[in-house]
Structures are given as C-alpha cells and as structure tokens.
Amino acid sequence: MNKQLLLKNGQVLIGREFVAADLRIEDGRIEGIFPRENGEVSLRRDWHSGNAVATDIVHATPRAAERSAATFVGAAHEIDLNGARVIPGFIDIHTHGGFGVDFNQADGNDLQKVMAFFASQGVTAFLPTVMTDEPDAIARQLERIAQVAHAQNMAHSASVPCPRILGIHLEGPFLAESHRGAHPAYLLRPCDLGLFDELQCAAGGMIRIVTLSPELEGAIPFTRALAARGVRVSIGHSGASYEVAMAAIHAGANSATHIMNAMKLMHMHDPAILTAVLESDIYAEMICDGIHLHPAIVRFLIKAKGLDHMIAVTDSIMATGLSDGRYSIGGTEVIVEGGDAKLASNGMRAGSTLTMIGALRNLQVFSGRGIEELSRLVSENPAHMLGIDGDTGSIELGKRADLVALGAGDVLEMTMAGGQIAYLLQKRLFSKSYG
Template sequence: MSRYIVNGEVYIEHRFLKKTIKIEDGKLIILPPDAPIEDGAEVYNAAGKKVVPGFIDVHTHGAVGVDVNAATAEDYEKICRFAAGNGTTSWLCSVLTDTKEQTEWCIDEYKKHQKMEHKGANLLGIHLEGPFLSSEYKGAMPEHLLQKANMPLLKEYQDRAEGNIRYITISPEVEGLIDDIPAMKELGITVAIGHSGADYDTSWKAINNGAECCTHTFNAMKLLHQHFPAIMGAALESDIYCEAICDGRHLHPGTVRLLLKVKGLDKVVAITDSIMAAGLPDGRYKLGVNDVIVEDGDAKLENGVRAGSTLTQNVALKNLLAFTGKRLEEILPLLSENPARLIKVYDKKGSIADGKDADIVLLDAENDIADVFVGGNLIER
C-alpha cells in the first residue's frame, strides 16, 4: 500500500518547497502539492512541519547502555531504535581499537544483525577507529593494541565483514600506512585521518593518496601552529571532509563557526562520537576496554581525557543552528548529504529525491523531532 506525506515544507535541493511525497516500496516519489491521492492510501498530514532527509551518523560507539565493542546483534537493534527516535535513520557502528578476536566478534554480530527483522535506523556498515593509530594521540585507544600498517589483517577483516567495513580512521605517521591507502580504498573503505600528530607534509601525502576525511576535527590531533601547520593545517587547507562533534564541549561554538567558514557547508560532517551513556543519566560506563565517567553529560576517562560524547544528532542540529545563526536549509547537509557522500551512499540516501530510500524526518516549528520514517515506515517513538 502506498503512503503519502502531504502539506509539509519539503527540503529539496537545499530549499523548502511545497510538495507531496509518495512512498512506494520504501522509495520516494516527489509529486506536485495538489497531486491526487490514491484510494485507500495512508496519508500523513505534515501541515506545519518541515520534511527533511534522515540524519546519518558515521561515527558512534554506542547508546542506551550498549557499547559497540561488546554489542550483540540484539544490542545493535537497541541502538537502531534509539537512533531513529532522534532523527538518525542510518549509522555506522564504530569499533574502537580492540583485540583481533574481539574485532572479529564485533563483525560477526554486525552480520547477524543484518539478517534480523528490525524497526529502527539502518545499520549501514562498520567504522574501524584503529588499530593503525598513533600512540601519542591515542585518546581512549588502548595503547598495547595499536599496530603498524597491516593490510593482510585489514583485508581479513573486510572479507569477514563481506565488504561492510565502509570507513576507517588511521594516523598518517604510522609506519607504512600512507602507501596502503589506495589498497584500503580498493577494498571499498573510505579513509579518514585522525588520532594523529602527523606533520603537514605527511598529512598531505595521505590526502594525496586518497584520504577523504578528518576524524573528529581539532580533537585528538596535533593542532595548527603558524610555523608547523601539522595535520590540522592540512585538513583545513585541503578539500577533504571534516567530522565535527557539535556538543559544545569538544568544540567551542566559535571553533565550529571557524571550521564552517574555512571548509564550507559542504565539507563538514556532524557526528556524535557517542558512547553507551547516550540517552542515560550520569554514571560509570565503558568504551571498549576503558572505564568512562559521565558527569553533567560529559564523558571522560579517569585521567580526565575526554572519551566520546553523549550527543544525539537531533541535539547536534539544534546546537549548530544556535552556534552559527545559519538557516536550517544551510545546516541540514552536515547531517544528511555530506555524510552520505562521504561513505558513498548518496545514490540512495542523504536527500529527498525520486527513487531514493524513504528515510525522512519531520521537524516541528522549533526544529524538534515530530516523527521519523525509515524505509517508508513510521517509527514508533
């Protein structure tokens, strides 16, 4: 049975238009606002609401008591349902640097989840945050598990994942990694650079070899110095994407504005980098093998190093609007189009257009989540 969304302001090609949306077999068909409705079709009246693409989170370690590094297939479903309620209709599960055995277990549970019938956000694939990272900027990564370049291992992981590792974070200065970036891309993996003290030239070599993003920009990396621009300078100067955690803690609002001014609205990707504490009260939690203390929503290791966030993308959207003063139509690509382009799913997701997946968020007048559709199905919230 067809579904229609009528009377809403629909976000198409970076502006809001009066359109009717028809959903058929989980796909979108854009119609004029006065298009006739088929007899017997379900109709959603979006009067007073804005109809926008579902949000895509390419970097998250968990939520609602679930840590990705210990998540079963059923646990992934808990995150899927929580994410959908906050406007995130697609996400990547970010596996923190771990043992080979545990990483393989995470991959196997991901595959089990893909065979389940579920009612939440789409789990699009796996993000490996490590193990090929710098010990100097390891953040919450367990140092004894960090590795030098090891393409046979990465290929083994990708084969086990049946091609579903979509994204990896590496440190360019780690021995052998720069030369391996083209091979990573041949495996179907988008490469990001981060957790790094790489110098400017080394960072540019990684970018020229095919790195396409900078992981949680400004955080866990060597910052810009006027004489030594480092990885930060290369990330800002180049045309790669830059992830940003817009919780007001990882980045000052002025830093967010600076990043957008330098990179442009088409090159920033709003992530959560959330941990299992997202959606839960303050307390003690886990991030991989690490103990994390959350106070006032701020997640830190016992040594005071920040360890992920408790952010959700609906909050990130409102933060970005408040931090920048920009219009909604300018900010939406950071949560939809840009991440979709980054991980190569823009042919199916990231915008409202004919033939794309019917992943839709309805925003009210205050830009809060009113309702969410995933694959054309209205999510229970």
C-alpha cells in the same frame, strides 16, 4: 511496509529551500513530490522554474505520473504532517553506541535496542564504530554486527522498522600512541594490510571507513590499498606533519576524524595535519556538543571548509540517552558528569553523549544558520562521503524515503527509514488508513 503512503501538508526541504508539499512514498522510495498553494495541491506551478505546467502531477517518477491526482490523494495510508518540516534522515558515520549499548560488546538484541533509540533521534542510517581492541575481539564483534546488518538487508519488510546499518567504521587499532585519546596504548598496532583483510573477512566486507594515523610506518601505501578496495580512509588520532597528512590525502584519504580532537593543531611554522585537512577538499567530521569544539571554532570550521565538506557526527558512547554515571567504552571505564564523558583512569575525554538531532540543534545555535543550510551536514554530506548520495541523503524522486519531520522548536515528530515509520510522536501527527 506500507506499499503506498502519503505524507500530507509538510514543509519539505527540496535542495536548499522549504516548499509546502505532499510526498508520495511507494515501496520505500519517493515516487511523487506535490507542491501546495493555499493549502491545496498545486497543479499549475513548478517550484524549481516557476513555469506553468500542464500535467496534473508536478513532480513524479514515471510510474507515479501514470496515476491521476485523485489516485494520489487516495493513498492506502496517510499522515498529516500539520506543517512540520521534512528533511532528509540523519546519517551518523561515527558512533560507538548509545542507550546502554557499546558497539565493541553489543549482541543482536543490543543492536535492536540502540537502533530504536537512534530512530527517536532522527537517525535513518549509521555506521557502528568499533574501536581498538585485541584483533580476535575486534573480529568477533565485526562478525556480530555484520550478521545483524545482513539480516536487515535481506528482510525487505522488517518486523520492527529501524535505521539501516550502512557498514562499519573501524577506529583503530592503526593509531598513533601520541594522540590515542581513549584507545588503550598497548593495543595499538602498525598498519597491517594482512590484519585488515582478516578483519574485513570477519565483517563480511562491511568495513566502510577506517580511521588511521598517517604518520605510522607504511600508512601511505596502506591508505592507497584501502582506497583501491573501496574503503573510505579517514585520517585522525594524529600528530602528523602537514606533508605527511597531504601524502595520505593524495593516496586516497577522503575524510578526517573528529577534526581538532586528538589531532595536532596548527602553528605558523608547523602547519601540521590540521592545515592539510582545512586546505584540502576532504571531508571533516566535527562533534558539535559544545564540549569538543567551542561554538566559535564551529563557525570557523564551517567558514574555512565550507558547508559542503563538513560532517556532523556524534562519536556517541553507551551513556548517550542516559543520566550521568559510570559507563564504559570498549571495556574501559568512563565517568560521565554534566554529559561530558571522560576516562576514569586519567580524565581523558572519551567520546560524547551527543545525539544527531542534538547536533543539528547545536549547529543552528552555534552558527546562526538555518536548517535549510545545515541539513546537509547530517545527511547529504555523509552520503556523498560514502558514495551513496545517489540513493539517499536528500529528498529527490526515486531516492529512499529516509526522512525526518520536525515540529515547532525542532521537536522530532517522525523518523522514516526506507518508507517505514521507525519513530512517530503520536500526539502531534494525525495518521489514517484506507481500505
């Protein structure tokens, strides 16, 4: 890892506005934010208040503030962003894989391969999502993923910079058959805390999200027990009534899985789970690929839930980043045509081929809003949902340097994970080292 890194000449997303600024990165964290005026580092204006300041460093942590501006400019390594917009790195809380890798079957080499692909799409952290399978198969896969995540966490300076595995999203087997989607019916199971504890043990405590159907017998106390263990419960794959869904929310569920997909929709006399999700303050995932949700529905959801409670996810499968053809999800054959993934057996939609940068681009087109408003759906909101927003998800002093640089046309020019460059479009950005 570069101990000191200077990102120069960026348009940095601070709060909800882009500010011309330089960023100083040290030991993987943001240690200084230096606004620029007329192409030079500003020593006089605080961009939050507009007040004059006497210090030579406008915003810096205490240790960075001890250094002079000259020391700041002389960082060990510099990257000239040439006006690229810098936003928080993307956090995908629901992905089944990509680039030929399926998280239900991936080994360590597969995980390294897909993490490199994710980095090229702006992802700085993610939760591999393991879907319904035989309990022993799920346990083996959870253990594999946990081993890679543990090794990643132990390595303070990874040989190959890559996105972080934040934990695991367990989608199934605690799902309703009526809204199972691509999950095999014969493998679905009732809510079982003993089974969950076995799986969590295999995962080394890394299961962070569980998607479950709240109408299953015992689902409400199960939700309460998971929430007490610090696990995020996301309700989905469900035909639950409004009352049952609200009971799950009151028991501790804090999110809904791919809203309106594999979910009972509302009716004027039967509000159902969808109304509970819209009315409450829980988060809601949405798949913004133009296939799972019509653009007008995306606008409606943003208006109904608000920008602070929507989370853009990919629900991506192994075909993501590859051409149309035959693939699989959790061992079940999938046919991808025009980027639309469906089960070969019955035509049921089975995940997506969406990327996170693609989701952000689509959100702009669908909603007519700018990145300064929408960035939170791919970074800050998932971080807050997971309870890690004090560490990542926005560009603030002391937080991890999980960053994405976008050029003209939203071309992804750089992905930085924990201060390490995980992806760099060399043709656009100029990099140089000192000493």
